[in-house]
Amino acid sequence: MLDVRAVTKNFGRHTAVQDLSFTVRPGAVTGFLGPNGAGKSTTMRIAVGLTRPDSGRILINGLPYDRLAAPLHEAGVLLDARAVHPRRSAYQHLAVLATTHGIPLRRVDEVLGLVGLSGVAGRRPGGFSLGMSQRLGIAAALLGDPGVVILDEPVNGLDPEGIRWVRTLLRSLAAEGRTVFLSSHLMSEMEMTADRLIVIGRGRLVADVTMAELTAGHQSLEDAYFDLTRDYTLEGESHR
Structure with a gap:
């Protein structure tokens, strides 16, 4: 479960998140929506310890992310698909994560097969398309077989087949009783994927x-x- 409790975060004079509270429960796909600048990315970064809130807290299974005994086993995260070591192959990238978290290397082969990257496991992700990078990011998120999955724009750069694959994957994860929380700007895809919606503005x-x-x-x-x-968009911004 993901529990957001009265979180506020300011960057100078700009308030990115203000007294924000909601709960993402297991067994459903929960979509995270809001206009540009609404605070979605800041909230997700706070959830996984990359940004410190000014007040409030976000708990994953009852604990802040930095207090989880085995983070990859409890929370799988994809925030930036390009955030990989440029000199490691896709396999090496996952193998380092697995080794540092006590995950058997056979799991690396399993997730590479799951996301359809077995054939390019020896290639460096620097040469991957955005869609392939997204698949690798999803593989990393699932490496520890976590109960909570947090994905920021997971279908960005994927072709229609890849988008359908992500949709099926997320719904299957929720059906297994996991907590699935994702953001996306693709409304039609969110409509076919999500069971619940958290919408924020300003x-x-x-x-x-x-x-x-x-x-x-x-x-x-x-x-x-x-x-x-309509009343929460940034000045001069259009939804369409």
């Missing part, structure tokens, strides 16, 4: 609802989202 919670509740009375998630967040 750092504050706007909605914490099921997909059915948000889309009731609207033709699509995009229309419902536009109506809900």
Whole structure:
């Protein structure tokens, strides 16, 4: 479970997140939506200890990320698919993570096969397309077989087949009782993937609802989202 408790984060005079609280529960895919600058990335970075909040806290299975005894076993994270060592192969990148976390190397082969990268395991990710980098990032997130999965824009750069694969993967992870939390700008894909939605605007919670509740009375998630967040966009920004 992922529990966000009264989190506030300021960068100078700019408030990125303000008194934000919500809970992401296991057994469902929870989407994280909001206009550009709403605070989604800051919230995810706070969740995994990369940014320190000014107040409040985010707990993963009851503990802050930096107090988890075995982080990769409890929380799998993808925030930046390009954040890999430029001189290591895809296999070596995962093998280093596995070795430092006491994960058997056979698991590296398993996740490479799961994400469809077995054939390029010996290549350096620096030459990967964005879609291939995303697959490697997902492999790293799943390496420890975690109960909580946090993914920022996981389908970015993927072709339609890859997008369908991610959709199926995330729904299967939730069906196994895991906590799945993802952000995406692809409304049509989020509509087909997510069970619940957390919507924020200007750092504050706007909605914490099921997909059915948000889309009731609207033709699509995009229309419902536009109506809900029209007052939270940055000046000069368009939803469309």
